[in-house]
Structure formats: structure tokens, C-alpha cells
Amino acid sequence: MLHCLASSELILVNWPEGVMFPGEEHASHTMSKGISDLTRVECSKLLAALNDTEDTRLHIQSVLQHKGTYMCHMIHNKTTNTEKAVLISSEEPVIIGAAPPYNSNKSQGKCMFCNLKTDQLGPK
Secondary structure (H helix, E strand, C coil), X not given: CHHHHHHCCEEEEEECCCCCCCCCCCCCCCCCCHHHHCCHHHHHHHHHHHHCCCCCCCEEEECCCCCCCCCCCCHHHXXXXXXXXXXXXXXXXXXXXXXXXXXXXXCCCCEEXXXXXXXXXXXX
């Protein structure tokens, strides 16, 4: 899924906090089984994020349209890489998590890259 998004120069924005990212594994499983790995709480959060009518809704966006706080540089100004190459090479995230709630012990949202690596350098 991540490679398909990256190849299309698309990103997922506002992945809900506390929901396992695509490709991640629960500690109790040896292989990811996709959405069936999600708990009921995670499914509820994902459904709520998809049904949200505010700017915080989970949505797919062109990387060129994204103006989030995660992007520390304007990737369309890069001369050596296309937007697709930047996403596929995992220089920029394909999934940008929602900002954590005010009472969270995390200061920034989680992001996932095409190579399945994650960081906590997303939105505040």
C-alpha cells in the first residue's frame, strides 16, 4: 500500500493516534494480517477519523498540495528528485499521523515511510 501511494505521489494525512499503521505488526502476531489485526478500539478510531468532517479527518492528498508542519522543506523545489522519488526513497513520509492529544506523553504525531520505518516527528 505504501509503495502504491508513493508511486502515485499521494500521502495519507491525519492517521489516528493509537491506531497501528499499515504493515506494522502486533507483538502477538508473527505476520501482519492488515485491518484484521486492529483491535475494536483501533477500528473505532479509524472509522471516526474517516467520518470526521473537520480538517483533522483522515484523507489522501497529493504530496504537492500538502502544506503540513512535517514538511521541513518544499519538496517540489528539489532539483535532484521528483516527488515520487522522494517518497519511494523514504526521504519523506507516506503516512502522516494526526497530532497527539494535549494530554499525550508524545509531543508530535507518528509518521511512516515507504520502507516501513516510523518516527515521531509529525504534527504537533
